[in-house]
Amino acid sequence: MEINGIAHVMLTVSDFDACRPFYQKLLAFLGLRPVIDTDGMLYCVGGRTAVGIVRAEDRWREARFAQLRVGLHHVCFRARERADVDRLGEFLVSIGAKIVHPPEDGPWAPGYYSVLFEDPDGIRLEMNHVPGKGLFETPHA
Numbered sequence: 001m002e003i004n005g006i007a008h009v010m011l012t013v014s015d016f017d018a019c020r021p022f023y024q025k026l027l028a029f030l031g032l033r034p035v036i037d038t039d040g041m042l043y044c045v046g047g048r049t050a051v052g053i054v055r056a057e058d059r060w061r062e063a064r065f066a067q068l069r070v071g072l073h074h075v076c077f078r079a080r081e082r083a084d085v086d087r088l089g090e091f092l093v094s095i096g097a098k099i100v101h102p103p104e105d106g107p108w109a110p111g112y113y114s115v116l117f118e119d120p121d122g123i124r125l126e127m128n129h130v131p132g133k134g135l136f137e138t139p140h141a
Contacts, residue, residue: 008043008050009075011123014063016040016055018120022097023053026125029091030077049077065122074116074124082113082129089115100124 013019020042024034032046043052056063067073079085089103098118106112106128114128 005048008052010043010052010054011072011075011119012056012060013053013119013121013123014056014061015120016053019053022095022120023051025095026091026097026119027051029088030127051075065118065124067124072123074126076114076126076128079127079129082111082131085113085115085127085129088127092117098122 023042023044024037027034027042027044027046030046032044032049032051034042034044036043036052040055041052043050065072079088085103089099092099092115099115100118101114101116103113103115106114109130111131112128113130114126116124116126118124
């Protein structure tokens with residue numbers, strides 16, 4: 001068996017009121033459209049991908065994302081073209097997003113190019129482009 005990608009990623013956010021407009025703008029820019037948009041959940045679908053955010057329980061509202069704590073490290077969207085990474089970088093600047101690393105080449109695969117940024121809760125997000133199939137071309141062991 002071989003899976004067909006990841007169906008969706010759900011992120012729990014402590015500051016839903018700040019994160020919701022951020023993700024509404026970001027996900028729309030990436031071509032995802034909302035299919036659920038309520039007071040406590042935003043769920044968007046597009047590009048064979050779904051991303052959602054949900055409001056944290058009251059007891060976790062003061063918590064902030066910690067990248068090296070158990071759980072999620074970061075989410076990386078895959079761009080179709082290298083120029084898409086640059087376009088996203090410009091868009092992030094226009095909405096005042098915190099950019100950790102502007103578009104840059106990386107050592108993780110031949111031609112790897114990415115931008116790394118954070119949502120209002122500090123959750124790390126990335127968009128990368130790797131020419132061709134990148135490491136996905138690697139034959140199964």
